[in-house]
Amino acid sequence: MSNRRIVLASRPVGAPTLDNFRLEEAPVPTASRDGEFVVKLQYLSVDPYMRGRMSDSKKSYAPPQPLNEVMTGGAIGQIIESRNPKFKEGDFVQGQFGWQQYALSDGTADGARKVDPNVAPLSAYLGILGMPGLTAYFGLLDVCDPKPGETVLVSGAAGAVGSYVGQIAKIKGCRTIGIAGSDDKVDHLRNDLGYDAAYNYKTVTDHNSKLKELAPDGIDVYFDNVGGVITDAAILNLRVHARVAICGQISQYNNEKPEMGPRLLGMLIVTRSRIQGLLVMDYAARFGEGVRQMAQWLNEGKLTYRECFEDGIENAPKAFLSMLQGGNTGKQLVRL
Numbered sequence: 290m291s292n293r294r295i296v297l298a299s300r301p302v303g304a305p306t307l308d309n310f311r312l313e314e315a316p317v318p319t320a321s322r323d324g325e326f327v328v329k330l331q332y333l334s335v336d337p338y339m340r341g342r343m344s345d346s347k348k349s350y351a352p353p354q355p356l357n358e359v360m361t362g363g364a365i366g367q368i369i370e371s372r373n374p375k376f377k378e379g380d381f382v383q384g385q386f387g388w389q390q391y392a393l394s395d396g397t398a399d400g401a402r403k404v405d406p407n408v409a410p411l412s413a414y415l416g417i418l419g420m421p422g423l424t425a426y427f428g429l430l431d432v433c434d435p436k437p438g439e440t441v442l443v444s445g446a447a448g449a450v451g452s453y454v455g456q457i458a459k460i461k462g463c464r465t466i467g468i469a470g471s472d473d474k475v476d477h478l479r480n481d482l483g484y485d486a487a488y489n490y491k492t493v494t495d496h497n498s499k500l501k502e503l504a505p506d507g508i509d510v511y512f513d514n515v516g517g518v519i520t521d522a523a524i525l526n527l528r529v530h531a532r533v534a535i536c537g538q539i540s541q542y543n544n545e546k547p548e549m550g551p552r553l554l555g556m557l558i559v560t561r562s563r564i565q566g567l568l569v570m571d572y573a574a575r576f577g578e579g580v581r582q583m584a585q586w587l588n589e590g591k592l593t594y595r596e597c598f599e600d601g602i603e604n605a606p607k608a609f610l611s612m613l614q615g616g617n618t619g620k621q622l623v624r625l
């Protein structure tokens with residue numbers, strides 16, 4: 290038996306490619322010290338933040354992914370050996386276990402948490418009940434404070450975070466507008482996720498006019514997953530006292546130099562709006578609250594979710610690159 294794993298082989302210049310990764314084999318780890326346990330992983334998450342970690346940037350909130358080491362990433366699986374009384378053999382556990390088949394944990398450094406497969410399927414703990422779901426929950430409710438009747442605009446609306454944000458905004462009685470990168474995704478936003486309006490950003494050149502058409506009275510809340518020209522247009526359409534959460538800037542992640550956009554900060558004076566960056570880990574102490582509420586909405590049928598799977602550890606890089614290019618609707622995962 291071996292532990293097949295994906296390491297970072299080189300740092301990308303511009304868009305990452307399959308050559309930036311390498312598949313390796315190592316011995317399956319064993320729990321040789323008290324407190325350790327071994328997890329046989331069943332699902333891996335691929336997320337946009339990993340693109341940032343692949344670069345050697347000093348301007349990140351987290352250190353770069355070291356070369357030739359297992360790619361960082363959330364994962365979930367079952368404990369097959371344990372010397373830790375809090376994590377028993379047979380328990381299901383999630384944590385920052387990386388892109389590999391087996392992980393050795395001490396129960397703390399990787400943020401290991403037990404999960405209950407009776408509440409939701411295991412994979413949901415990497416999506417709607419995991420980091421992306423918590424990002425949507427705290428980002429929308431805490432940073433943006435949406436009120437009933439307000440208009441909420443979401444970019445990256447058909448991906449993991451965006452698909453949850455739109456639904457939570459509807460639960461809160463808001464009018465929702467979603468932006469995504471294909472006609473199929475736009476149909477999904479309207480028909481499955483309850484968005485009141487949606488458009489395909491790849492077939493629209495004048496985002497300002499499009500937003501004026503869809504939100505003639507302006508936007509109260511903008512949940513930004515993408516940045517770039519879409520965000521420039523959103524800022525031009527804010528209402529007085531609007532709130533903007535900068536969750537992600539995926540349109541910029543492959544840029545070697547920052548892109549300069551129109552300088553629209555004056556609009557914040559005109560509208561007395563607030564723009565705030567958000568980092569889900571800042572809410573770690575409240576994750577229990579977020580998971581409980583999301584699970585309740587899920588069980589009440591107020592939330593729905595989609596997942597996309599690639600099978601096999603060897604396909605983790607492919608799943609990651611596909612997600613960066615919009616191949617996913619909902620949460621992109623790797624099934625082992």
Ligand SMILES: NC(=O)c1ccc[n+]([C@@H]2O[C@H](COP(=O)([O-])OP(=O)(O)OC[C@H]3O[C@@H](n4cnc5c(N)ncnc54)[C@H](OP(=O)(O)O)[C@@H]3O)[C@@H](O)[C@H]2O)c1
Binds near residue numbers: 336448616617620
């Ligand atoms: N701040 C935090 O704590 C935090 C936590 C989690 C995620 N995030 C951020 O939230 C955003 C969404 O993350 P996620 O995990 O839910 O990923 P995701 O939305 O499931 O997947 C990424 C999506 O980005 C879209 N995209 C790619 N290039 C784009 C471009 N140039 N312009 C516009 N859209 C583009 C693609 O959809 P299309 O087909 O629509 O292009 C793709 O499906 C990312 O920016 C991520 O970095 C932030």
